[in-house]
Amino acid sequence: MATVTALRILNPGFVSVTYGAGGSSRARTVELTKRIKSELGIESMAHVTCVGHASGELRALFGELEAAGIENVMALRGDPPKGETAFVQAAGGFRYASDLIELLSREFSFSIGAAGYPEKHPEAPSIEADIENATRKVRAGAEFLVTQLFFDNDAYFAYVERLRAAGVDVPVVPGIMPITNYEQIARMTKMSGASIPQRLLAELAARSDQPEAVAELGVAFTALQCSDLLARGAPGLHFYTLNKSPATRAVVSALVATQAIRNLAVSPA
Numbered sequence: 418m419a420t421v422t423a424l425r426i427l428n429p430g431f432v433s434v435t436y437g438a439g440g441s442s443r444a445r446t447v448e449l450t451k452r453i454k455s456e457l458g459i460e461s462m463a464h465v466t467c468v469g470h471a472s473g474e475l476r477a478l479f480g481e482l483e484a485a486g487i488e489n490v491m492a493l494r495g496d497p498p499k500g501e502t503a504f505v506q507a508a509g510g511f512r513y514a515s516d517l518i519e520l521l522s523r524e525f526s527f528s529i530g531a532a533g534y535p536e537k538h539p540e541a542p543s544i545e546a547d548i549e550n551a552t553r554k555v556r557a558g559a560e561f562l563v564t565q566l567f568f569d570n571d572a573y574f575a576y577v578e579r580l581r582a583a584g585v586d587v588p589v590v591p592g593i594m595p596i597t598n599y600e601q602i603a604r605m606t607k608m609s610g611a612s613i614p615q616r617l618l619a620e621l622a623a624r625s626d627q628p629e630a631v632a633e634l635g636v637a638f639t640a641l642q643c644s645d646l647l648a649r650g651a652p653g654l655h656f657y658t659l660n661k662s663p664a665t666r667a668v669v670s671a672l673v674a675t676q677a678i679r680n681l682a683v684s685p686a
Contacts, residue, residue, distance in 0.1 A: 421453055423662045427669045430653065431460040433491055447478070451485040462530065463487055466495025467517050471509035475517065479525050491530040491563065492517045492554075515550070515557045522558025531555070533562035533589055535569075535576040539610040544579070552583050561587050563655045565609050566594040568617065568638075570645050591646050594657040595664035596635030599625045636664055640671040647672070 421432055434450045446463055453461040463482055465475065482490065494514040511517050514531060521529050531554040534547055541547035551562065562580075567573055577589050596602045599621055606613055613621075617638060624630040643654055656665045 418449075418452065418456075420658065420660050420662045421457060421459065424658070424666065425457055425459065427666065427673075429459060431462050431489065433462040433464060433655075436464045436466050436493075436495070447481050447485055447487075450482065450487050454486065460489065461487060462489035462491055464491045464493060465517070466493045467511040467514070468495035472511065472520065473509065475510075475520065476524070479521065479527070483525060483527070488526075488528055489530065490521060490527045491532075492521055492559070493532055513550075513553075515553045518554055518557040518559050528561075529559050530561050530563055531559035533564040533576065533580075534610070535564050535567045535572040536610055536612060538565075539608075548579050548583050551580060552585055555585050555587055559587065561590060563590045564592040565611060566592050566605065566657055567611050568613050568642065570642060570649070572612075573646065573651070574649060588652040590653050590655045591651050592655050592657060593639060593643060593668075594659075595639040595668055596621065597632045597661070597664045598628070599631050602635075632664065636667045636671075639664070639668045643668060643672055644675060 424432070432453050434446055434453070436446055446465075450461045450463040453459050465478060467475075470478075479490070492514055494511075494517070511520075518529055518531060521527055531551070533551055534541070537544050537547040538550070541550065555562075562585075564573065564576070573589075573591050580589060594602075594605065602613070602621070605611070620634055621631060624634060646654065656668070658665045
């Protein structure tokens with residue numbers, strides 16, 4: 418709540434709460450999502466995954482969210498539990514995010530989001546198969562996609578073009594993660610399959626023993642990345658803060674300042 422409060426000054430369009438936020442699972446997700454909306458006045462979105470839950474348990478969770486006045490859900494298959502390498506479908510549960518989305522669309526009135534992968538999901542056998550998976554989620558009822566983190570804007574725009582060619586016309590919001598820690602970003606990119614441009618990687622490696630320098634470079638790169646995304650038509654930006662706000666605040670503040678300078682430059686005398 419302290420992190421969200423600090424971000425409030427930036428007037429975010431919404432705040433998403435990952436499943437199990439705060440170290441627990443269903444109860445904490447519902448509690449935090451509700452508090453963000455009721456106490457801070459910021460629209461909230463609850464992440465829900467298929468991991469370890471039968472369909473009846475998921476229906477109960479959605480009922481709790483609906484009763485709490487939550488209107489938005491990010492529907493995900495979810496990653497394998499820690500220590501496991503493969504996703505295992507729960508007894509009576511769902512194997513794919515599209516199945517979860519279909520349940521949500523059929524039985525509830527949430528606005529439904531789903532994940533997108535500019536450099537394809539690590540488990541997808543091909544880019545074409547990954548696009549078909551995204552298409553299936555939209556057909557099931559997803560109203561927008563939020564992408565996995567990426568650092569190559571061309572990969573994002575190529576992904577959007579492939580989706581449009583496949584008939585997917587929902588908003589595709591780029592997922593942004595400001596680089597603040599060299600070891601952390603190496604782990605995250607390995608897990609997600611995202612690539613880091615070689616020049617950026619070399620500059621980060623050169624600063625790997627200087628944490629503050631890594632964070633400064635990360636903020637500068639992300640600000641430029643976001644400015645380019647918006648200038649080229651991205652519908653918005655979704656920041657992965659990992660429950661830390663300084664880097665995101667710095668990036669968004671830079672974007673706001675740039676926009677203010679641009680407006681000043683074109684204002685009539």
